[in-house]
Every structure is written in structure tokens, then in C-alpha cells.
Amino acid sequence: MGGGGREGRSYRSRTQRKHFKQSRENVWKRSKSDPSAPDSTDNPTWQPFATQNPAFDEYYKAQGIVAAEEWDRFVEVLRKALPAAFRINSSSQFCSDIRSQLENDFMKSLQAEVSEDSEAGAIRPLPWYPDNLAWQSNFSRMQLRKNQTLERFHEFLKLENEIGNITRQEAVSMVPPLFLDVQPDHFILDMCAAPGSKTFQLLEIIHQSTKPGSLPDGMVVANDLDVQRCNLLIHQTKRMCTANLIVTNHEAQHFPGCRSKSNASNKGIELESNINQLLFDRVLCDVPCSGDGTLRKAPDIWRKWNVGLGNGLHSLQLQIAMRGISLLKVGGRMVYSTCSMNPVENEAVVSEILRKCGGSVELVDVSTELPQLIRRPGLRSWKIRDKGVWLASYKDVPKYRRTGILPSMFPSGRSDVDPTDNGHKHENGTNVNSEDALQPMDNAVASVDDLDAEVSDLPLEHCMRLVPHDQNSGAFFIAVLQKVSPLAAVEEKPLSPEGNSVPKKDDEPHTTLLDHIPEDKNGKVEVADDTNEKCPEGGSTEANLIDTEEGGATLEVDSSNACEIHDTEETEMHFDKETDSGRIGAKRKLQVQGKWKGVDPVVFFKDETIISSIKTFYGINESFMLNDHLVTRNSDAKHVKRIYYVSNSVKDILELNFRVGQQLKITSVGLKMFERQTSREGTAAPCSFRISSEGLPVILPYITKQILCASATDFKHLLQYKTIKFPDFVDAEFGENASKLMMGCCVIVLRKGSNASTVPVQVNESTIAIGCWKGRGSLSVMVTAVDCQELLERLLVRIETQKDNSMPENNVEAAEAQDPDNNGTKEGTDSIGIAINA
Structure with missing residues (x-):
């Protein structure tokens, strides 16, 4: 959660400029000649981060996040690794x-x-x-x-x-999607989605009850402002292999509503959609925040933390949340969440949402849901600290600070100050002049205990705060909101972080980082595991557009300056892909076609000749809808390399997006279903497209040609050796049948037990299948090495389980006596187990 959005980046840039202007000491790098640098004799070990911050202690003790008697335990757990x-x-x-x-x-x-x-x-x-x-x-x-x-x-x-x-x-990061009450037919918007853990979780939920070969009626739109973080999001969600996802790149507070005024055709293409406006059943509003709930996994936040982080993000968080409410259907549910403990970023934002929406939005009491989750009720009273001063209400805010400290930050939300007041008065009755304004007014409030803080009249106890020492976790804040009626006709203009009006239309495209990408050198992206949330504080980034197998534009990042991603595995993802000329790693020119510069257009694939050849070659059942469900990222149909499959819900949104002039900036869409194939045999294959590994589970129940069942032994050998000649299969009949297949892609299904091969293959949730290439004299696996390793291990586990269940204990010795060396070549489980371990 932290530091997203254009305003967030501007805030960080100002902080960085101030840092270098004041020539602050770089604690991370010392010259070898620095006499103060520790040597191997004085300090041979690495020194961890200092896990204390007096300003942090003072602020949260005053806010009453935990009871005074719990404070020591609270801080003790915060200082332990997560x-x-x-x-x-x-x-x-x-x-x-x-x-x-x-x-x-x-x-x-x-x-x-x-x-x-x-x-x-x-x-x-x-x-x-x-x-x-x-x-x-x-x-x-x-x-x-x-x-x-x-x-x-x-x-x-x-x-x-x-x-x-x-x-x-992270455990607490799993909580917000559970309170959305997602159903398989819901349209869901994840407004600030990167790096994608919650998006993946939402996709899991809508897919959980679907059968093989079927797709849910719902879908997820995952959005993020930061283009290189969209890369992480795409990489993360790609593992889900879903046709029910659209990844977009917009400022969340200005996410397009895609209101369609007519059903007119777009450039001669007739489009019929079931929706005329982009509204969602569920919205996850996991906003950028100061991130102090992640101290256990990001201890560097201890030295960076200050009260200005939360104060500076409040306005942006409110804008994003209000946009989420406006995109929510009546009766829909939105979850607002942060990984911050600060009430200015949490209860204050929720309070202002309720005030702005009147009775149209309610705060839902979910205290009976997930009963084993230990949570604390939201606060109804809190205080504001600014420039070293504690403030009880907005009337105490000096005039020179009223652009940064807003009425919405206080529990009452009132801004009833004296309009004739030309400056805040000190207790001695003198006005604050420009010189005084530069100094903290420490004499304004003697002690925080002297404050008579406001108390909200809203039911904020229905919010929840998760604290680390309750269940050995990180910290999180969650509020569940329900839209019970349409919002008032008067939509308030969005505010800048300074509180000023920003005259932008909801559906107006906005300039983002992608519009100013330099064409430059190659780089690499450091891929985070999903323990990472939005970075609380990040640096400037250098990003370069390149081509990826997603088909759309993504970015390479100079990770030396990028926002720090806490990567559990410290893995790196390289995006050097094959270009049109066949060269690896060559720089690709940016496409300018389509509305969004640098992003390949999304185009419905309409080439009936290619679609017909695919259907004929694989014998795809007519009940599987290919027409109007295939999209590409290349306007030239003759040079399409990848064809993506989209669900009905995604198709409807794409058609709506065409009608409204492509307001959605789509960086990834659909499930990669077919890829143009090449082989050493040249163009001998009758079909120019193969089925991708990602799309195989969806289309498998509908394939009637180019499909065979293999015994466990032969299936395991394929995974292990990758390529096998037809005469070398243990099952001679299988090898003969494989040799009779047409040249090109085929599908091999793991046969269950000793059942004979049947066509069409009966598919259920336990069916295991892989894509292969049928050459002139051999069968080769078209599966990654990692997938092969996983399948081998899963086969071993299943075989051992079946052996334990089917072989009585008193027959084990007899079986071993018949084959003491486990050299059986039939479908015996022992021979398979040994081969897998070899």
C-alpha cells in the first residue's frame, strides 16, 4: 500500500529533493577510506535496522491504537520478523x-x-x-x-x-477479499491491484466452483497506476490461467466509467453488448498508504516514519475511495483497506465517505463474519499532529496549514472556522505571521492529554483494525461499505493533496507515466512474491517499453532506482522475447496504433479461415464458442502470433470499451489459447496454431481430434525425457496411435488405471493433460521444465497414495517377493516411483 498515484510520486519527489538538498548522511554506503566505518575487528557482523522511532511511539500512544498496558507487547512483536x-x-x-x-x-x-x-x-x-x-x-x-x-x-x-x-x-493481506462476499457471477474492480496477491485471490474465488471447460460468469478488472507494477500484476495473475481478467493502467481516482450513449457501431463493426456502463458488484479499494502496518517485513520504515506520511496521503485515499463508490452498483459492496495503523488514513477517510454519500452508503457490521479472526473495533476519536503541534479540531489549524490539513481528517469533519480569521492566534492572542509560520508552535498545546478531542457520531466501531500481537501478523485496517441507493446527482470535484479542486472529467483519459517513456537500454524487472504490498515510499524509476508474450506493452525497470520490492526469493524476470525478425532481445519499436501510445490495441480476431482450420484440426466441439471470443494485440491478422480467449463477461466489457472510444487502457486481457507454431519440419503441419499450456484446461473437454490417452508409465517418461521416439513407448499400441496423428500439436491425457483409451476423452477435475508436438518420428513435450517437475512430483504423491489405499498391508511382502527389484514394466506403481526419483 503506500506511495501510489501521481500525487504520491510528487510527494516522494519533494521529500527526496529535500533529502539531498540538506546533504543528509547516506547510512547505507561508506567509503572504504572512511575512518568512522566499522572494520572487521570492531564490528564483524551486519547491523540490523534500528527498530525504534520516538515520533512513532508518541503518535500511536496518543491515538490509543492499543491500551497502555498492551504497548510493550505491541512494540515487542512489531520488532520481530514476520x-x-x-x-x-x-x-x-x-x-x-x-x-x-x-x-x-x-x-x-x-x-x-x-x-x-x-x-x-x-x-x-x-x-x-x-x-x-x-x-x-x-x-x-x-x-x-x-x-x-x-x-x-x-x-x-x-x-x-x-x-x-x-x-x-502476508496473512493479514488475505483478509480484505474475504469480506467482499464475492460470488462467481460478480463483476469486481480491484482499484490499486499491484502486485496482485489480492487479485489472484479474487480470481480463485470466482473460479472455485466452476467445472473443467467452463468459465464463471463474473470477471475481475485489476487496475494500477504504476506501469512497471502492472508488470508484476500481469506476471502474478498469469499463473491463474484465466479468461476472466482485464488488467488496466489508470489513476484509480479517475478510473473510466465507460458510459455508453448509444449502441452505434464502431468503425463499421457491429458490437452488441449486455452492458452500457461499467459498474461493479464488488470493489476492492486497497489504497496507497504510509505502510506502517508492514514494519515487521520492512523494518527500514522505522527510520523513515513520520506523521506527514499519513497526512499527505489522506486526500488521495479519499479520492480513490469516492471513485470506487461511484463505480459500485446499488446493493454492491466495497472494502476499503490499508496496511497502515493511522486513523487519518483509515477512520477519517471512512467518515468522510459516509458524510459525502449521505444515506446512500452504509458501514456494514461484519463482526460475526470470520469469527476466529481477532480484530479491534475502529476508533471514534483521534487527534491530528502537524508540524509538532497536536490539533483537536479544524478550527485549531493555522491558516497557513489549511491547504494541507483538511476538515475531513478530524472526527467531526466540520470546517466551521471564523471566515474573518486571518490567521491562527497563539494562546497569547497574537496572530501568526509569515516568520512564525515557519516554526512549530510548541506552545499551542502543552500536552496531548490537554486536548479535548472530537468524537465522531458515525458507527466507526464497525471498522476493524488488525494488530500484530493478536495473531502474530502484520497490521491492517478494513472497512466494509454497502451502497444502498444511488448517490446524489451533484458529484463533488476531486481534490488535490492540498485540498484544491481538480477539474477533470470522470471519463477523460489522463496522462500517465506510460505517455512519457524513453526508448533506451535493456533492463530487468525484480519480481516480488506476494508478501509485498504497495511501497510506502519509493524512488524515481526509469522504464522502457518492450514486447512481452502478454501481447501488450509492459516495462523494464532500472531496479537500482525503483521502488523497493521485498522479494522473498530475490528472483528476476527477464522479458527478452522473440521479435518479428526472430532475433532474441532486440529492441522493439513502439506501436502507435490504437488510442494509447505504446500499448498494443485489443482487436477481436475475425479471420474465419484460421478459426475454421483450428476447429477442424482439433475437432473442437461446436458447443465451445470461439467466434467473438478471440482477441489479439496485433491489427494485422496475417502476422498474429498469439490468440487470446475471453469469457462472456470480458467480451461484453471489450465491446463496451470499443463503443465509448477505448477509454480503458488495457495492458493485458484474456487467456492465451493459441500460438503460431514453427518446427524443424517447416510448414508440414496442417494447422498453423498450437494450443497453449495456459488455455489447454479450458478447451480440453471439447477436443475430439489429436488427443490420446497414455499409461502412467509412458506419461511419466514423456515428462522425464521430454522427447520419445514412437517405438520406444512401453505401450506399443500407444506409440503406434501416436505415429498416426497428424503433424503438429496434440494432447496427451494421463489414463486412469488400466482403462482403455476412449474418444472423446472423459474429463473431470482430476484429469491431467499436457500439450505435445507430433513430429515425423517422435513425440515431444511442449511444457516448461518447471511444470514437468511439478507434474512428476504430483504423480508420485498420487501413485503412492493409491498404492497405500489399494494394497492391503499383509500383501506388501508378497508383492515385493514377486518383484524384489521393482523392475516391472507394466503400469506398476513401484517402477513409476523409482523412475520419478531417478
Whole structure:
């Protein structure tokens, strides 16, 4: 959460300029010749961050975030490393397998690594998260990386996270989507979505109850202002393999409403849509914030923290929240959340939303939901601190500070000051002149205890604040709002951080970072795991547009200056892709076609010849709708490399976007379904497009040609050796059938038991299939090495489970006596297990 938005960047830039102007000491880098630098004899070890800040203590003690008797415990936990947490993808076909592995394997094997007096255990499911799908370890991220005895568990987390079977995410960050009460048919807007952990969670929820080959009626629009953070968002959500997602790049406070005035065709293309305005059933408003709730994972915030961080973001947070309310359907629900403990960023924003919306919006009491989640009620009274002064109400704000300290920051929200007051008076009755204005007025309030703070008359106790020492987590604030009637006709103009009116229309496109991208050198993006939230304070970035397999424009970032991303795995994602000329890593010229400079247009794919050839080659059932559901990012149909599939809901929004003049700036859309294929055999393949691994699960139930069932042994061998000649398959009949397939892409399904191969293949949630290439003399797997490794491990787990369930204990010795060396070549589980481990 912190520091997003143009205003946030401007604020940070001013702070940085001030930092360098005052020549502050760089505590991170010392010259080798610096006599004050510690040498190996005086201080051989690295010194951690100082985990204290007097201003922090003074501020939050005064706000009453926790009771006085809890303060020491509160700060003690804040200074400890944050435990690692992760969530199992509920829509993954291996969901139950992974949960079983955690419950029956790692919970027991890791127990020896925790202290005997620990009651929490090595790893445990979070009690408040449904169905044991979220877990928290008793180890910090640093311990997981450095402790060799935890290596197997760490490798498990890395592999499953990369595949998309789990998502590594801070525990409290998982809470806001749960209070949205998402249903599979909901249209959802995630306003400030990067790096994408909550977006992934929302997609999981809408996909959870869908059957193989079917798509939910709902969809998610994930938006972020920062283009390079959109890269992280795309990379994160790509693991979900969904056709129900649109990623956009807009200022959240000015997100387009896409109001359609007519159903007229767009440039001769007839478009019929079920919607005429972009409204959402659910809105997640996880706004940029000061981020002091993340102190446990980002201890550098201790030295950076000051009260001005929260005060400076209040106006932007309010603008974003009000825009979210305006885009919410009547009867819809919005969750407002931050990873800050500051009431100026939390209760003050919620209070002003309720005041602005009158009776149109209600604060929902969700105290009975997730009963095992320990939460504190919201505050109804708080104080404002500015320039070293405590302020009880807006009338106490000096005139020279009224552009930065707004009435909405106070519990009452009142701005009833004397209009004839030309300056705030000190207690001695003298006005503040320009020179006085530069000095903190320490004599204005003797002590915070002397303040008679305002008390809000709104039901703010329905908000919730999660604090670290309640459940060994980070801190978070959450408020659930419901729109019960349309907003008043008079829409207030958005305010700048200084409180000034900003005359911009809702649907007006706004200039963003993407419009001023320099064409420059190659770089790389440091990819965060989802324990990262919006950065509380970031630096300037250099970004360069390049081509990615998403088809749209994304950015490379000079990570030396970029906003710090706390990457659990410290992995780097390189975006050098094949260009039109076939060269790797070559610089690609920016496309100027379409409305948004540097972003490839979204175009419906209408080439009937190609679509017909795909249907014929794979025998795709007519019940699977391809027409009007395929899009590309290339206007030239003859040079299309990738074809994406979109759900009905996404199709409707794309059609609406065309009608309103492409107001949505789309950086990624749809599920990659087909890719133009090339091979050493040249153009011998009758179909020029292959099925992508991402799209295979969706289209699999509808394929009637180019599909075969393989025994567990042959399926495992394909994963292990990647390429096998037809005569070398254990099942000779399978090898012969494979040789008879047409040249090109084919699908191999893992046969269940000894059942004969049937066409069409019967598909359910447990069906495992991979894409392969049928060449002249062999079959080759078209799956990444990571996916092959994961499938091999999952096969081993399933085979061992089936063996334990099907083989009585008293028959194990007899089976081993018949084949003591486990050399059976049939579909025996022992031979498969040995090969997998080889």
C-alpha cells in the first residue's frame, strides 16, 4: 500500500529533493577510506535496522491504537520478523493434494525445527481462513532462505508458487477479499491491484466452483497506476490461467466509467453488448498508504516514519475511495483497506465517505463474519499532529496549514472556522505571521492529554483494525461499505493533496507515466512474491517499453532506482522475447496504433479461415464458442502470433470499451489459447496454431481430434525425457496411435488405471493433460521444465497414495517377493516411483 498515484510520486519527489538538498548522511554506503566505518575487528557482523522511532511511539500512544498496558507487547512483536504465510489456490486441480501434503508431511517433519516451548508449531493453517487453505509458518522468510534443514520446505514453496498452486502472501493481506462476499457471477474492480496477491485471490474465488471447460460468469478488472507494477500484476495473475481478467493502467481516482450513449457501431463493426456502463458488484479499494502496518517485513520504515506520511496521503485515499463508490452498483459492496495503523488514513477517510454519500452508503457490521479472526473495533476519536503541534479540531489549524490539513481528517469533519480569521492566534492572542509560520508552535498545546478531542457520531466501531500481537501478523485496517441507493446527482470535484479542486472529467483519459517513456537500454524487472504490498515510499524509476508474450506493452525497470520490492526469493524476470525478425532481445519499436501510445490495441480476431482450420484440426466441439471470443494485440491478422480467449463477461466489457472510444487502457486481457507454431519440419503441419499450456484446461473437454490417452508409465517418461521416439513407448499400441496423428500439436491425457483409451476423452477435475508436438518420428513435450517437475512430483504423491489405499498391508511382502527389484514394466506403481526419483 503506500506511495501510489501521481500525487504520491510528487510527494516522494519533494521529500527526496529535500533529502539531498540538506546533504543528509547516506547510512547505507561508506567509503572504504572512511575512518568512522566499522572494520572487521570492531564490528564483524551486519547491523540490523534500528527498530525504534520516538515520533512513532508518541503518535500511536496518543491515538490509543492499543491500551497502555498492551504497548510493550505491541512494540515487542512489531520488532520481530514476520512469519512467512501462503495460500493454496482453491481452484487448482492439486489443491487437495497440496493441503494433504502440508497436513501429513510438513507439519510433522518440520516440528523439530521449532523450540520446545513454542505452542504455535512449525507450520499451521490460519484458523480464520476457510477450508485450511491459508497457512503460516513459524519461520521468517530469512530463516527459510538460510536454514539448510528447511531447504525441502523452501523448495516446495518456490516451486508451487511459480506454478500457481500456492501464493506467498502476508496473512493479514488475505483478509480484505474475504469480506467482499464475492460470488462467481460478480463483476469486481480491484482499484490499486499491484502486485496482485489480492487479485489472484479474487480470481480463485470466482473460479472455485466452476467445472473443467467452463468459465464463471463474473470477471475481475485489476487496475494500477504504476506501469512497471502492472508488470508484476500481469506476471502474478498469469499463473491463474484465466479468461476472466482485464488488467488496466489508470489513476484509480479517475478510473473510466465507460458510459455508453448509444449502441452505434464502431468503425463499421457491429458490437452488441449486455452492458452500457461499467459498474461493479464488488470493489476492492486497497489504497496507497504510509505502510506502517508492514514494519515487521520492512523494518527500514522505522527510520523513515513520520506523521506527514499519513497526512499527505489522506486526500488521495479519499479520492480513490469516492471513485470506487461511484463505480459500485446499488446493493454492491466495497472494502476499503490499508496496511497502515493511522486513523487519518483509515477512520477519517471512512467518515468522510459516509458524510459525502449521505444515506446512500452504509458501514456494514461484519463482526460475526470470520469469527476466529481477532480484530479491534475502529476508533471514534483521534487527534491530528502537524508540524509538532497536536490539533483537536479544524478550527485549531493555522491558516497557513489549511491547504494541507483538511476538515475531513478530524472526527467531526466540520470546517466551521471564523471566515474573518486571518490567521491562527497563539494562546497569547497574537496572530501568526509569515516568520512564525515557519516554526512549530510548541506552545499551542502543552500536552496531548490537554486536548479535548472530537468524537465522531458515525458507527466507526464497525471498522476493524488488525494488530500484530493478536495473531502474530502484520497490521491492517478494513472497512466494509454497502451502497444502498444511488448517490446524489451533484458529484463533488476531486481534490488535490492540498485540498484544491481538480477539474477533470470522470471519463477523460489522463496522462500517465506510460505517455512519457524513453526508448533506451535493456533492463530487468525484480519480481516480488506476494508478501509485498504497495511501497510506502519509493524512488524515481526509469522504464522502457518492450514486447512481452502478454501481447501488450509492459516495462523494464532500472531496479537500482525503483521502488523497493521485498522479494522473498530475490528472483528476476527477464522479458527478452522473440521479435518479428526472430532475433532474441532486440529492441522493439513502439506501436502507435490504437488510442494509447505504446500499448498494443485489443482487436477481436475475425479471420474465419484460421478459426475454421483450428476447429477442424482439433475437432473442437461446436458447443465451445470461439467466434467473438478471440482477441489479439496485433491489427494485422496475417502476422498474429498469439490468440487470446475471453469469457462472456470480458467480451461484453471489450465491446463496451470499443463503443465509448477505448477509454480503458488495457495492458493485458484474456487467456492465451493459441500460438503460431514453427518446427524443424517447416510448414508440414496442417494447422498453423498450437494450443497453449495456459488455455489447454479450458478447451480440453471439447477436443475430439489429436488427443490420446497414455499409461502412467509412458506419461511419466514423456515428462522425464521430454522427447520419445514412437517405438520406444512401453505401450506399443500407444506409440503406434501416436505415429498416426497428424503433424503438429496434440494432447496427451494421463489414463486412469488400466482403462482403455476412449474418444472423446472423459474429463473431470482430476484429469491431467499436457500439450505435445507430433513430429515425423517422435513425440515431444511442449511444457516448461518447471511444470514437468511439478507434474512428476504430483504423480508420485498420487501413485503412492493409491498404492497405500489399494494394497492391503499383509500383501506388501508378497508383492515385493514377486518383484524384489521393482523392475516391472507394466503400469506398476513401484517402477513409476523409482523412475520419478531417478
